[in-house]
Amino acid sequence: MLQADDMSPLDVTALRRDFPALHQEVNGKQLVYLDNAATSQKPRAVLDVLSSYYQQDNANVHRGIHELSRRATVAYEEAREKVARFIGAADPAEVVWTRGTTESINLVANTWGPASLQAGDEILLSVMEHHSNLVPWQILARRTGARLRFIELDDDGKLVLDDLPALVSDRTRLVAVSHVSNALGTINPVKEIIAAAKRVGALVLLDGAQGVVHTKLDVQDVGADFYAFSGHKMCGPTGIGVLWARRELLEAMPPWQGGGDMIEFVDRDMSTWAEVPHKFEAGTPNIAGAIGLGAAVDYLASVGMDAIAAHERELVRYAMERMDRIPGLRIYGPRDPAERSAVLSFTLGDAHPHDISTILDSEGIAVRAGHHCAQLVMKRFGLAATARASFYLYNTRAEADRLVEGLETVRSIFG
Amino acid sequence: METPPLTSLYQQLILEHYRNPRNKSELPDKTVEIHMRNPTCGDEIRLQLRVEDGRIADARFVGQGCSISQAAVSMMTQLIRGRSLDEADGVAERFKAMMHGDPDVAKDKGMGDLRALAGVSRFPVRVKCALLGFDALQEALKKTAEGGGH
Numbered sequence: 001m002l003q004a005d006d007m008s009p010l011d012v013t014a015l016r017r018d019f020p021a022l023h024q025e026v027n028g029k030q031l032v033y034l035d036n037a038a039t040s041q042k043p044r045a046v047l048d049v050l051s052s053y054y055q056q057d058n059a060n061v062h063r064g065i066h067e068l069s070r071r072a073t074v075a076y077e078e079a080r081e082k083v084a085r086f087i088g089a090a091d092p093a094e095v096v097w098t099r100g101t102t103e104s105i106n107l108v109a110n111t112w113g114p115a116s117l118q119a120g121d122e123i124l125l126s127v128m129e130h131h132s133n134l135v136p137w138q139i140l141a142r143r144t145g146a147r148l149r150f151i152e153l154d155d156d157g158k159l160v161l162d163d164l165p166a167l168v169s170d171r172t173r174l175v176a177v178s179h180v181s182n183a184l185g186t187i188n189p190v191k192e193i194i195a196a197a198k199r200v201g202a203l204v205l206l207d208g209a210q211g212v213v214h215t216k217l218d219v220q221d222v223g224a225d226f227y228a229f230s231g232h233k234m235c236g237p238t239g240i241g242v243l244w245a246r247r248e249l250l251e252a253m254p255p256w257q258g259g260g261d262m263i264e265f266v267d268r269d270m271s272t273w274a275e276v277p278h279k280f281e282a283g284t285p286n287i288a289g290a291i292g293l294g295a296a297v298d299y300l301a302s303v304g305m306d307a308i309a310a311h312e313r314e315l316v317r318y319a320m321e322r323m324d325r326i327p328g329l330r331i332y333g334p335r336d337p338a339e340r341s342a343v344l345s346f347t348l349g350d351a352h353p354h355d356i357s358t359i360l361d362s363e364g365i366a367v368r369a370g371h372h373c374a375q376l377v378m379k380r381f382g383l384a385a386t387a388r389a390s391f392y393l394y395n396t397r398a399e400a401d402r403l404v405e406g407l408e409t410v411r412s413i414f415g
Numbered sequence: 416m417e418t419p420p421l422t423s424l425y426q427q428l429i430l431e432h433y434r435n436p437r438n439k440s441e442l443p444d445k446t447v448e449i450h451m452r453n454p455t456c457g458d459e460i461r462l463q464l465r466v467e468d469g470r471i472a473d474a475r476f477v478g479q480g481c482s483i484s485q486a487a488v489s490m491m492t493q494l495i496r497g498r499s500l501d502e503a504d505g506v507a508e509r510f511k512a513m514m515h516g517d518p519d520v521a522k523d524k525g526m527g528d529l530r531a532l533a534g535v536s537r538f539p540v541r542v543k544c545a546l547l548g549f550d551a552l553q554e555a556l557k558k559t560a561e562g563g564g565h
Contacts, residue, residue, distance in 0.1 A: 350434070352481035354456055355425075358541060362421050371457050384457045384479050413425045414482075 007314045009307040016394050018043040018299075029364030032399045037182050037210060037343050037390035038368050039232045042296075046235055049295040053288050061287055062261055062278070076287050079294025080277075083242060086297040087227070088218030091247055096277040097285050100241035101209040102132040104228030105176070107243055107280060108205055109136035111253040117173055119145025124167055124175045124202070126151040126159055127380050130182050131373040133207040133228075137176060151177070151193075153380050157184035157333035164196045172202040179211025179227075183374035183386070184333035185316075185343035187215075194223045203249075209233060213392075214312060214341045216305035219244055231289065236296035240289030243280070250276040257282040300393075308393045312342035315391050319344060319400040326407055332381060342391035345372070348407060351414040353387040359413060360387075363406040423534035424541070425482070432486035432528065437493050442475040447559050451551035458484040458544060462492075462551040466559050471495050471503055476551075481544050483535055488548030490528040500556050507549040507556075514542045 016022055021041045024031050033041060053075065059068035061076045077092070084092040098104045117123075123137050127150050141148050149167055152160045159177070168175070175197040180187050190206060197204045205226035211217065212227075213234045219227050226249070231240040245253075255262055255273055259282035264272040273279045300308065317337040323329050328349035334340045348356055353369035360367050368388045371378045378384060389403055442463035452459040458480030465473040474492040478485060491510075495503040510529055513520035514536050520526060521533035535545045 354458075354481040354541070354544065355483070358424065358538060359421060370455070378457075384459075409421075413421065414430065 007318075008311045010303065010311045010393060012311070012394060012396050015303065016396075018045065019394055020044060020047070022394060026364040026366070027362050032363075032365040032402045034389040034391060034395065034399065034403060035366045035368050036392035036395075037233070037372075037388065039238065040213075040235050040392055041394070042237070043235055043299050045299045046237065046292050046295045050237060050288050050292045053291050058288075060284055072287055075291045075294075076285070079290045082294040082297050086217075086301060087212060087242075087244060088220050089244055090220060093276050094244055094247050094250065096243040096245070096250065096280045097290050098228075098241045098243050098280075099239055099286070100230035100232070101207060101228045102136075102230075102241075104226075104241055104243035105133055105205065105207065106136045107256050108226050108228075108245075108253075109140045111256045111280075112174075112203075112249070113140040114144060115254055117144040117146045120171060121146045121173045122149055122169070122171045123147070124149050124151065124172055124177075124197075126177045126188075127153045127376045128157075128159065128178055128181045128184065128186065128188075129176075129374065129376065130178060130207060130209065131375070132209075133176055133178060133205075134376070146173070147171075150376075153377065156335065157181065157186050157377075157381075158339070159186075159188055159193075161189065161192060161196075164193070168196050168200045168202060170200055172197065172200050174203050174205060176205040176207070178207040178209075180208075180214065180341045180343075181333070181374075181377070182210045182343065183372040183377040183388070184345055185210075185340040185390075186333050187339055187341055190222060190224065198223075210341060210343065215309055225249055231293035231296060234293075234296055235299055236293035237286075237289045240286045240293050242293075247276060250280070253280075255279050255282070259283045261285075303393060311393060312391055313337050315395060315397065315400060316340065316342045316344065318397055319389070319391070319403065322400060322404045323407070326404065326411065328411070329407065332386060342395075343388060344390070345386040345388045347383065347386055348410055349414055351410050353385040355414070356387040356407070356410050359410045360403070360406040363402070363409060365403055365406045367403075424538055426531040426534065428528055428531040429482055429486040432489040433482035436476075436485055436489040438475045438496075439477060439489065440475050441477060442473055445473075445475075447555045449551040449554045449558070451547055451554070453480070453484070453543060453547055456481070456544070458547055460484070460488050460548055460551055462488065462548060462555055464555050464559070466500070470497060470499050472497075476548070480547070481541075483532070483541055483544040484547045487529070487532055487545045488551075490532070491548045491552065494527045494529060495552065500559060503552060504556050507553050510549050511546065514545055 019041045057071040059072040061073040081092045084095045203225040206224045208229040212229045227244040232238040262282040332345045357369035445463040446466045448463045450461045460478030516536045
């Protein structure tokens with residue numbers, strides 16, 4: 001049995017019982033799952049709701065008059081309301097279901113983008129961005145003649161905001177940055193960035209894939225125009241995510257994909273669009289996924305987002321302290337646990353991150369190795385790859401200790 | 416699946432080639448060069464050959480990546496120097512067979528230091544690391560045979 005962590009506000013021992021996948025041996029050792037920034041494990045509350053939906057309520061939504069369709073529609077739209085409440089949205093209609101963060105950003109790049117941009121307009125990104133908040137804008141820029149500009153990173157992995165006044169101008173139409181970096185863990189001062197964008201009348205999109213996961217989010221308080229995130233990193237199923245946007249923006253945006261459910265009336269040459277959010281939800285959606293995400297946010301809310309954030313901060317502080325004592329180990333990103341999420345990107349001597357990951361895997365420890373879909377970050381630090389340990393609500397100090405022991409094994413092999 | 420002991424993967428000889436790679440430099444009078452990358456993990460090499468009279472007169476590389484990918488290409492350059500194109504292709508085919516678990520190749524002295532990589536076959540996610548250099552070699556041989564190597 002793992003010990004409860006003294007400094008944590010969570011009863012982690014009890015919490016861990018909610019996650020069946022954590023209780024297994026990998027390579028003869030108790031699994032230590034530290035790849036949460038890639039995807040989180042799922043609590044029984046989510047697994048059960050997926051199973052009961054398919055076993056009892058499975059039907060298509062918004063179409064049938066029959067009982068199962070009614071139940072499916074109610075559960076699907078209730079999930080939207082749950083997510084809206086969870087992120088502080090003013091209206092459930094501002095929650096558009098997508099496949100995940102990537103699709104959410106592509107939706108904006110494909111609808112708002114061509115309708116709003118002209119040659120010479122500028123989109124401001126940062127060097128920190130995940131490819132999902134970079135490549136869609138590269139494609140859009142090529143299509144419209146818009147120009148991409150970038151906020152640089154300092155040596156601590158923080159955005160160089162001193163450059164902001166010079167980077168935004170009346171040509172800036174959109175600022176698209178991550179809320180929290182997936183590669184470095186940096187929590188960005190998004191309010192400051194939003195204020196700078198608003199001064200020049202630009203819209204702001206936040207890539208929240210690592211943001212909503214770890215912090216209590218109130219989209220109205222944050223003040224962005226678009227907020228994109230995935231369900232699977234926050235205890236929900238894969239294949240479901242959200243684009244939140246202010247209602248008037250969604251109403252002004254043209255649709256993206258055409259098909260069933262996104263129309264109002266259809267004629268031979270022209271159709272009219274359904275109300276938001278359905279205008280952006282063509283085809284049979286991921287009904288079970290949406291319901292599963294609804295259960296996931298219920299679960300997270302019941303644990304308490306503030307408590308989860310405090311638990312992670314304490315855990316990351318502890319892990320950093322122990323890892324810092326390993327000779328040759330370098331952690332990237334901010335030093336202050338208050339400025340970072342529970343993502344620890346590191347290198348260890350001349351052991352390549354893939355070798356680190358293979359050795360840790362043989363000890364039952366799952367970490368990610370590679371460029372983390374953030375090649376601009378790797379280039380900034382002159383790296384090909386890093387190893388990344390990312391913690392979540394169910395991780396413990398004992399697991400951080402196991403990581404440190406595993407890293408000692410890496411040292412003994414590469415020593 | 417149970418992972419075999421790490422000692423079967425991280426042989427001293429592999430780490431030695433990783434730390435002190437052989438033939439790692441630009442080849443000024445190369446006749447063919449292949450840039451090969453593994454986009455999922457970022458391993459990359461540029462393999463450079465000088466082919467003269469149907470033989471590999473020199474083989475060098477530059478690159479970066481994990482110990483397996485870099486050691487494998489270092490060992491490979493040692494072995495293919497002086498070989499005919501067919502012989503070099505044979506080495507690549509033998510190595511691939513070893514990565515698929517062929518126990519005979521692992522005992523074949525003709526494979527030189529490459530035998531130390533036999534254990535990689537038991538780590539399926541790492542096999543592509545070991546093959547990077549050999550994929551580049553076979554591309555280079557193909558390009559040379561097509562007459563594009565000049």
